[in-house]
Amino acid sequence: MTQLYSSSAKLFSLLYSSNKSGRHQQQQQHQQHNSSISPNTTHIAVITQKDGTVVTRCLNRRPLTSPTDSSISNNTLQSSKKQRCFAFLKFSGLRNRSSPLAAGPSSPLPSCDILQRLPPEVIQLMLVYLDCASIATLSRTNRHMHAVCSDDGLWRTLLTRHFGARIKRPILPASDYYRHHALLEKRWQRGQAQARYMVGHTDSVYCIMRYDERYLVSGSRDHSIRIWDLATYTCVASRTHHDGSVLCLKIQRDSGHHWMVSGSSDGTCVIWHSLPALVPVHRLRGHTNGVLDVCIVNEWIVSASRDGTVRVWDQLTAKEIRRLDGHGGPVNALQQIRGTPHVVSASGDGTLKVWNVDTGECLRTLVGHLRGLACAKYDPMAGRIFSGGQDALLKIWNANTGDCKATLVGHDQLIRTVDCYGDRVITGSYDRTLKVWDANTGQCLLNFQNAHDSWIFNALISSTQIISAGQDKRILVLDFGHGLHLGESS
Numbered sequence: 001m002t003q004l005y006s007s008s009a010k011l012f013s014l015l016y017s018s019n020k021s022g023r024h025q026q027q028q029q030h031q032q033h034n035s036s037i038s039p040n041t042t043h044i045a046v047i048t049q050k051d052g053t054v055v056t057r058c059l060n061r062r063p064l065t066s067p068t069d070s071s072i073s074n075n076t077l078q079s080s081k082k083q084r085c086f087a088f089l090k091f092s093g094l095r096n097r098s099s100p101l102a103a104g105p106s107s108p109l110p111s112c113d114i115l116q117r118l119p120p121e122v123i124q125l126m127l128v129y130l131d132c133a134s135i136a137t138l139s140r141t142n143r144h145m146h147a148v149c150s151d152d153g154l155w156r157t158l159l160t161r162h163f164g165a166r167i168k169r170p171i172l173p174a175s176d177y178y179r180h181h182a183l184l185e186k187r188w189q190r191g192q193a194q195a196r197y198m199v200g201h202t203d204s205v206y207c208i209m210r211y212d213e214r215y216l217v218s219g220s221r222d223h224s225i226r227i228w229d230l231a232t233y234t235c236v237a238s239r240t241h242h243d244g245s246v247l248c249l250k251i252q253r254d255s256g257h258h259w260m261v262s263g264s265s266d267g268t269c270v271i272w273h274s275l276p277a278l279v280p281v282h283r284l285r286g287h288t289n290g291v292l293d294v295c296i297v298n299e300w301i302v303s304a305s306r307d308g309t310v311r312v313w314d315q316l317t318a319k320e321i322r323r324l325d326g327h328g329g330p331v332n333a334l335q336q337i338r339g340t341p342h343v344v345s346a347s348g349d350g351t352l353k354v355w356n357v358d359t360g361e362c363l364r365t366l367v368g369h370l371r372g373l374a375c376a377k378y379d380p381m382a383g384r385i386f387s388g389g390q391d392a393l394l395k396i397w398n399a400n401t402g403d404c405k406a407t408l409v410g411h412d413q414l415i416r417t418v419d420c421y422g423d424r425v426i427t428g429s430y431d432r433t434l435k436v437w438d439a440n441t442g443q444c445l446l447n448f449q450n451a452h453d454s455w456i457f458n459a460l461i462s463s464t465q466i467i468s469a470g471q472d473k474r475i476l477v478l479d480f481g482h483g484l485h486l487g488e489s490s
Contacts, residue, residue, distance in 0.1 A: 058190065193479055204220060282318035
């Protein structure tokens, strides 16, 4: 028994050290990375064919990496794989076999197999350090390892460890969900997406927002708000209530019901209930110029305007509560800092400001951009703020301290929109490109060229899709998850 625990401890040590070595090299590569377009960027052209169908075409291809070591070089990755797999083979007595890979589930158990004597749950704790190819190799060594490597609990653990997914009501084996998530990751790395345009607006599409996963709401210069079914790519509802362009939207879910606020160049905000029926219930008046962005903070609606002010409204009475002054130009974007009464505003004066909307106090001003700002996004998972504007720079800020952590270079013209999901950040620009960045390394991963025929005004990113809208009146959906069974995550 002493020999058994000594051997398993040594095996844990080997697995940990090889994994730690790979991570150390990964961190070194991150530190040396230049935050800009690099040779590792995958460039994709979005092409409309003669028959009207839309395809994406990769113009180059960067090397694929595994989901567990996404930034490690191929040589490092293969080396660490071999080290970890060899550690298992060494302790399972397979070094004395002439052809270990030829053995299958029906092969007899080796008499000297130490792993056979370990509880399956202990072996599974070791297996989580391996990549899928190594686990597949081990599953072919003998019956015992085949059973352990096929265990649903192991693949549920790997699914969470590698992709952060916990399936609520699984209808497939966890290994199938893992395979589909791995394929999704590969598509993201290669930029392989199914592309579709949704057409219906008669003028520029300024804003888009999702709700209930399946539906998308859009606002346009044609004064209308439309709701789209992303499963069928069709418009299911349309309303016109503003007297000007619909410039911004925000959707909130309360007690199982969705309601929405829209802002317009007519200087007003409208509160809508009963989505997708879109019933207007209140109009907020007070701004002296167009409303450029809105957000919802607890019981307040907060609006930003071309008149240079931020205003706070009571969502029940539609009355103005307070006015926040301080910017020296149009306030183009607003973001709530989740879990707080604070909002971030981005202005044409080149600064970001953090406000307490309960008191009206300006908490801090973030300075660093060279010209006016057009967009901002708060990332609640990492506590950071992304901002972009006329200087074509994407900056990453620490939301707590206001320090600029990184500046990403790559766009040629104004960055109009930014969104994030996990460590992926999407930017859309007047240079007609959509770029996907790694927020941790600053590397540009994907560059979608000619995604729109003109300026890009808004872009969203999720685990499976990129959706963008622009001056060309169209909404582009890039679907990386088509045909995959990813399950409903908890």
